[in-house]
Amino acid sequence: MQTPWTDQAPIYQQLADRLAVKLLDGVPSEGEALPSVRALASEFLINPLTVTRALQTLAEHGLVEPRRGLGMYVRAGARERLRRQERERFLQRDWPALRAKLKRLGLGPQDLDWGTT
Template structure:
């Protein structure tokens, strides 16, 4: 299945975001290698230079590191740093809009089922 990309952000950023979600989910684990640039380019059907740019963005955020001759590896503490960043982003940007929408719809905490998937 070919991944779909939107016009909302550059493809490299969309890929970086997808890879960050995978890191947040623990895949790969801290200290483990990411797939190669070629493997990611093939998997996502994009140019290897786009993959390299996405990996550079993750490197700049301290989530992965390059090990010369070995590839890209998830840094220690990356998952927790990413979780902290995402929590802050959610609380500052997403939650106020979501809370306002819930209020407009007349929904309260008891109307929400946290256990369903």
């Protein structure tokens, strides 16, 4: 079951974010093609133009590249570039709020499950 779209951001941005998570997970691998616009539109039940805009967003961030007549392909180094961007975003935006909440709740490292998955 897919996570529903929200009103927090445009759908194309939400799709770009979902595809970026897959890229972080290595799907598809660097050098491999992404699913076609039609396949993604069908999978996510959205307009192909919305999918195209999401793919353009990924291309603007240097994660994928269009190959004329072939589709979009994951660029070499995309996963590492994305990982660096996401780490920086986490440390700048998410971590300070999370750290403050942990402090308010009196939680320390010993209270957290750091299990490997």
